[in-house]
Amino acid sequence: DPVRMLRAIKFAARCDLGLDPDVYDAICAQREELRRAAPARLFEEILRLLRGGAAQRSFWLAWETGVLSVVLPELASYLDDDAALAEHTWGRLAALDAYVKERRCPPDTTLVSALVLGPIEEAMEGSSDPLAEFQLVMDSIAESLVVPRKTRDRMRPLVLAQGRIRAGRLG
Numbered sequence: 001d002p003v004r005m006l007r008a009i010k011f012a013a014r015c016d017l018g019l020d021p022d023v024y025d026a027i028c029a030q031r032e033e034l035r036r037a038a039p040a041r042l043f044e045e046i047l048r049l050l051r052g053g054a055a056q057r058s059f060w061l062a063w064e065t066g067v068l069s070v071v072l073p074e075l076a077s078y079l080d081d082d083a084a085l086a087e088h089t090w091g092r093l094a095a096l097d098a099y100v101k102e103r104r105c106p107p108d109t110t111l112v113s114a115l116v117l118g119p120i121e122e123a124m125e126g127s128s129d130p131l132a133e134f135q136l137v138m139d140s141i142a143e144s145l146v147v148p149r150k151t152r153d154r155m156r157p158l159v160l161a162q163g164r165i166r167a168g169r170l171g
Contacts, residue, residue, distance in 0.1 A: 002033035005067055006045045013049075013057035019065075027065045034070045039146040042071055046145060050111040053100040056093035059115070074140055078119040089118045109154040112147060120159050134159055 005027045012019045019027070034042065049058040059075075062068040069076035079086045092114040099106060106114075120137045124130040138152050 002030070002037050003041060003045055005031065005034060005065075006042075006049065006062070006071075009058055009061045009065070009067065010045075010049055010052055010054070013054035013061055014052050016054075016057070019061070024065065027067060031065060031067045031070050034067065035144075039142075039144060043145040043147060046071065046115070047108060047111060050093075050096060050115060051100060051105050053097055055096050055100075055115075056090055059093055060090070071144055072116070072141065073144065074119040074137060075116055078122060082122075085118060085122070089115075092117065107154075109151050109158065112151055113155050113158050116141060117159060117162065121163060124159075124163055130160060130163055131156070 008019065008023055008027065011017075018024075049055055049062075052058065059068065062071070063076060063079055066076075068079070075089075079089065096106065096111065096114055105111075116137070120134055123133040123137045127133045134156060138147065138155070141147060
């Protein structure tokens, strides 16, 4: 079951443990097997990583092992390309972890938005049609993860408002 790779990452992150070198090597070698997993199941595992209180470490391990490039290639590419902006993603994940540790968990819309905001903002930057860019990125993400329509529909105004806030154009 390839999803066990994500579970190994989740437990290593939650327990603040390193991955055994043999397990780490096996995850790196077998990460492409995650393509065999059902996209809806992968999405549920991503939500579990986000809700677990160790999202920052979980996604860092997923990125480091190359698992993220299989499950969310848009995010992996974004993290690979721009270390300065990647800090915002790591910061959002750390903020989610702090929120979860207070025994509060944001809705799925907020969790997914926090995770993929960077690649979406990058695509929307300078675009004359930010909504179309949002849709393109979300369609691409949907190829590997089944993000429910309801979640995407709720993400749209959040992400677009975030872009307007950054540009200083509220109203």
